[in-house]
Amino acid sequence: MPTDARRLAAPDSSQDPKLFGDIVKPQTLLDENEMRADGRYMTQPRNIFLQCGVVSQAKGSAYCELSKTKVICSVYGPKDIEMREEFQINKGKLKCELKYAPFSSSKHREHIPDAEDVENSDILLQAISPAVCLQRYPKSQIEVHVLVLEDDGSVMPAAITSASLALVDAGIEMYDVVTASSVRVAGQEACFIDPISSEQFSRASLHKSNDINQGMVMVALLPSINQVSSILSVGHLESSVLQEAITTCTFSAQNLHSVVRKSIISSFKK
C-alpha cells in the first residue's frame, strides 16, 4: 500500500464490519410481484432532484440526487492554461475530474485516485465534451470537478447530467445540455432502468443466470438535437439486445430533458 506523508497515518488494512455480519441471501432482481428491491417497476426510473448554483465560489455548479445517489459538481473557468501544459491555439481544453468521497461506498475508499477514478473521469469527459463549443474558448481551459457523495448505483449518468447542468450554470457556450441514463440488462427481455447498487452488473452475475445476456449499458444524449455523445456497454450482450438497451436508455435520457430544463429556468428566476 502506498504511504502518504501528507495525511495522518491510518492502519495498513481494515475491514468493513458488514463482512462479518449475517450472510445475506443473494436477492433476485424482481420479487414475486414483479417489483424491484426498492419498490419500483422494471422500467421505472428513480425520482431525480437537480439544482443549480449550490457552490457559490464556483463559476457554475449543480447538485444531483437519485434517491440515495448524491453527486455534486462545480465548474471553474474559462481560465488560462497552466504552465507547461499542452494547449491548442484554436480550441479550448476541457478538464474533468470525478472523485468518490471516502465514505461514499460500503468500503472506506482510499484518498489517492485509483484506475477506476481515472477511467470514470475520462468517460465523463467523452460524454460532455461534444456538447461544449470549445472553439469559442481558444487557449483557455474549463475545469469540471465532480464529487460523488454517496454511491447507490447509476453514478455516471448522475455525474454527466449534473456536469452539463453546471456548465450551463457557468454560462459556458454549448450546443445542448447532456442527459444520461443507464440500464442493467439481465436476460433477453429484462432491461432495468436506473439500477441501484445491488442491481448493478458484476462479473459474478455472468455465471448466475442461464441467459447469457448480462450487462450494463449507459447512453449520454444531447436531447434537443437528438444526438448520442457516448455509449458505454459492459458485459455480454447480443447485438439485438444491445440495440434494445440503447433505445431504452435514449428514451429515458430524453425524458430527463424536461427536468433539466426546469431546473435551469428556476435558477435564472432566482
Next chain:
Amino acid sequence: MSDLTKHIQPVEYYKSFLKEQVRPDTRTLQQIRQTTLNVGPITSADGSALVKIGETMVVCGVKAELTQPTVEEPTKGMIVPNLDLPPLCSSKYRTGPPSEQAQIGTQFLDNLIKISKLVNSEDLCVVPDQLVWVLYCDVICLNNDGGVMDAAVIAMVAALQSVKLPSVTMNEETETPVTNFDEMTPLKINCLPVATSFTFFERLDNEEITSGHMTIVTDADDNLFLLDRPGGSSITDGQLDQCLQRSFERTKEVVKLYNAVHSS
C-alpha cells in the same frame, strides 16, 4: 459602493465599511453567519453531518471499520480525521496531493480529538490485542467561503455523535469476528467542542487586508481546548478577552444546535 471598487481598491473598500462598524455583507463585526446543521445525509456512512455557515458548506462522513490494534496500544481504537479541500470548493486549490492548508486543518482536527478526549479510545476496543474499531472521519469542504475550520469542527463532532456501532464478538474457534447489526450502540462523546474563528483588521494602511486570524475551540462547560493564533500583528489583552468572551457565547448557541439535532 460599486463592485468595481471592491476589485480595484480592496483595502479602501473594506476600510470604508469598517469605519461604520459593519461588513460588506451587512453583518456587524461580532456577528456570525447563520449556521445550519443536518445530521445523517449520507446513508453509506456510519455517521454523517452537513454544516452550512453562510455559504460555506462542509460535509463529514464517518466510516467505522475493524482492524488490528498497534503493538504500543493494544487496547485503544483509532480515529483518523482528514480534511479535504478539493478543487471543487474554491479556485484556490488544485488537483493532486492535499494542499498545505488541508494538512494544517487535518492536524488541527487530530489535535482537537486528542486534547478534548472527544471519544474514549478504550471504547473502540473489541478484543484487546486482536481487534479494535478504526473511525475514518473524512471532512470534505464543498464550498469554501471562509470559516472552513469552524464548520469542519461542527461537522466532525456532529457526525461522530450520530455514529452507531454494531456489537462485535469473537468466534473462539475460528478466531474471526462476528458482527450483529441488530444490536447497535451509539458512540459515547465526552464533550461538544465548537471552534470560533476571528480575523483581525489592524494595519489597514498596509497592502494586506487582514493581519492574521485566530481560532478558539471551547465547549459549553467553559473549557478552552485550543487557541490557534499563527503569526500576524500583535493583539491586546482586551481584544483577546473579547474574542474569548464571544467564542464562549457562540459555543452555547452551537451546543443547542448539537443537542436539538441529536435528540430529534
